[in-house]
Amino acid sequence: MSGSSRFDVVIIGSGMASLTSAALLSKKGFSVCVLEQYSKVGGYLHCFSRFGHRFDTGAHYTGAMGPGQPFHTLLRYLEAYDESLFVPLDPEGFDVFRFPDFEFQLPKGYEKTIERLTKFFPSEREAIRTYFERVKAVVKLFPTYEFTDDALDPVQLIAATETSLATVVEKLTQSRSLRAILYSHCTLHGVMPQEISFGLHAIMVDSLIRGPYGFAKGGDALAQKMVAVIQKNGGTVLTKKKVTRIETMNKIAQAVHTDSGDRYEAKWIVSGCHPKATFRMVDDPGIFSPAFRQRLHTLKETIGIFGIYATHQAPPQFDRLKNYYYFESAEPEKMLDLNRKSDAKPGLAFICPSERIAKSTGTQTLPISIHAACSVEWYKPWIGTAWNKRPHEYHAAKNAYANQIFDFLDQFHPQLKTRIDHFETSTPLSNLYFNGSEEGSAYGIYHSIQNTGARALGPRTHIPNLLITGQNTLFPGILGAAVSALRSAGHICGIKPILKELKELAQ
Amino acid sequence: MTNPKIITKVNSVMHQGFEIPLEKLTPEATLFTDLGLDSLDAVDMLVHLEENIGIKVDGEKLMSVRTLQDVYTLVDELSSQPGVEAKLEH
Incomplete structure (x- = not known):
């Protein structure tokens, strides 16, 4: 079916930044339409169920969520705050940093x-x-x-x-x-x-030290709450609508087109997609100067993440209200294995309990997510293959790396693997498939100083009524995405009055 | 007096990066009015100059750049940074 609709603002993608932009603009009286390529909204807020448990994919915890703090205030302002969605992490030590010879637990509060x-x-x-x-x-x-x-x-x-x-x-x-x-x-x-x-x-x-919180019902629940707010404000949220083209005329965006043949006309377009993907969709590449095209082309992406989603037997070795970081070295130059390309041995890992609140009292199986850095290059042969139709070789490569991660963690948790009942894995290709992430990168553009501040991309673009939003334009994480949306949406509806209202609300 | 190699290199970068005709690239030309750039182009210009000439510019320096001569002067000031000399030859 194809057709044409008209809105004040069309928002591409439904991750945290897109939903925040839509909630803010619909609150301000703009007619908004959110178009999500996948069958579910949320982007990195997605959760999935396996082995009788819920697993988060990207949203593990957040900061600045204490009363009066920035994220808490922003959600309250949007009327999207619901206390039952968040759970305070352990104030005595919410982040546990483990090195071969010592451990440090970061508490809440300066x-x-x-x-x-x-x-x-x-x-x-x-x-x-x-x-x-x-x-x-x-x-x-x-x-x-x-x-x-x-x-x-x-x-x-x-x-x-x-x-x-x-x-x-x-x-x-x-x-x-x-x-x-x-x-x-x-x-x-x-x-x-x-x-x-x-x-x-x-x-x-600052955000983590002041207000570390986990998601009591998973990131999905926050996405659903945001959708309810947008709809209550009269906005539209549509799934399975993959935007493939941004139509322009005289360097002004007119509409977006989806793969199902629909056309959505808009005065403004806000894209939560990766900037490279967004600009590829523009139907007239001549709008962009060679200097800009070269700049975009040379932007480096952050690493990909390999995920293990596992059920850990009782009694658990992990506290539901803590996150665990493991480093192979405490040498500042060696500990962060973030620019790796070919060495397949993991040098750091992150473990996070997925269900922050036990389903019932008593000791029980704990779902955990284990993440380690990896490169999309390792899975290159299977780029472009459908998520659930990849060959045996892909699964063998995944299992091999999962085992290396378990081996790496063995020095911190001997026999960890023997205490895992079931596990499933994800690679940067999963991220590419579900989130359209460029090169499967976990945090989008590599936010080096070269891409920060005056040199950052967005929210404005060379097309005056096309704005970009999300972690690529500011900094990664749910909070970074939400704050970036404040800037993008604020460009449309005026940022100063919003900041004033937010400040008053925070006090 | 600006090093002529710098003028040639900056002009070449501006011509290739923004498709500005070479005859418009005069020292007194203002970036925004005469050369038709906007504030977003100015950031692209900064990154493009850094990439092509090998200089590192403090963001705040860009705030005082108005004319092409200001760009020449800025690059000239930074041309003693390592590796810049070689890039000016190409």
Whole structure:
């Protein structure tokens, strides 16, 4: 069936940024239509069921969700906040960083964090306090995180985005173990400490230390809540609508076309897809200068992620309210195995319980997600094959890497594999298939300093009424996506009044 | 006096990157009015210059760039960075 519809705003994709844009714009009276390629909304918020349990795919936990904090306030503003969707993670240690010779548990709250780190590294007292003071100060420079519309000093903001995490940390401390702990969260954006902007890293750290929360009913439940809000506001959300073309006339976007032959006309188009995928859909590539095309072409992607979704026998070795990070080395230069291409041995892993709340009381099987860095290159022969129709060789390659991950984890949890009843695996190709992620990358564009701040892509594009949103335009994670949507939608409906309302709501 | 190699290289980058006719690339030409760039093009220009000339520019420096001469001067100031000399020859 084909037809034509008209909206104020058409939004491509239904991940966190797209849903946030749609909720915000529909709240402001715009007629919106969200078009999702897959049969379910949510993007990285997707969950799936296996072995009688629910598994999250991308949304494992989030920050800034405590009362009055940025994410909590934004969801309340959108009327999408529902207390029952979130569960506070263990305030005594929500992130467990495990190295071969030591372990550090990151607690909630700045003072507790500083105190615990100082106990670990008594001679680094000054460095630790200064580091966290700088984190707290730098996040205040980001208006869409702190909801301030005050005039900011652009020079200060540029300096914050163009200084790397390693530059800040190396000046403060010579302790290699302390550096290793401070670099552990690089796993969450996939950028090396020498290349990530201190400002972006600081937002991630600040949000987690202040308000670490898990998803009580999985990320899906948040996506569903957002859809309900959009629909209540009069918006439309459609699935199985894969946008294949953005129609333009005289360098202005007119409409989008789907693979089923539908045409959706709009005054504005907001794309939550990867920027490279978005610009490929534009029907007139001549709109873009050779300089822009070259820039886009040379943008590097973050690593892919390999996932193991497993049921762990009772009694569990993992706490439901903690996340676990494992590093093969505590050497700051070796611990983050993020730029790997050919070496198939994992050097880091992340384990996260999928059901944060037990279904009933008593000891029982715990569903866990295990993630490790991997490259899409390893699965290249099967790119383009359908998700459920891949040959034996693909599954054999997956099993081989899953076993290597279990072997790597053996030093931390001896015999872990023998305590797993069932497991299923995913590769960057799964991400490519379900989320249209460029090269199967987990965090989209590699957010090095070269792609941050003044040099970041979006939300504006060379087509004045086409905006891009999502983790590629700001920083990864559910929070990064939601905040990026504030900027994209704010470009359409005016950001200043929204920031003012958000600030009032937060107080 | 700007190094002529820099003028030639910047002009070539602007011509290839933005399809601006060479005769329009004069020192006094303003980026936005005379050369028809906008603020998004200015960021593309920065990245394009960095890629092609091998310089690293502080983002804040871009805020004071108005004319093509300002671009020449900026590149000239940064041309002592390692590897730039070789790229100017090509």
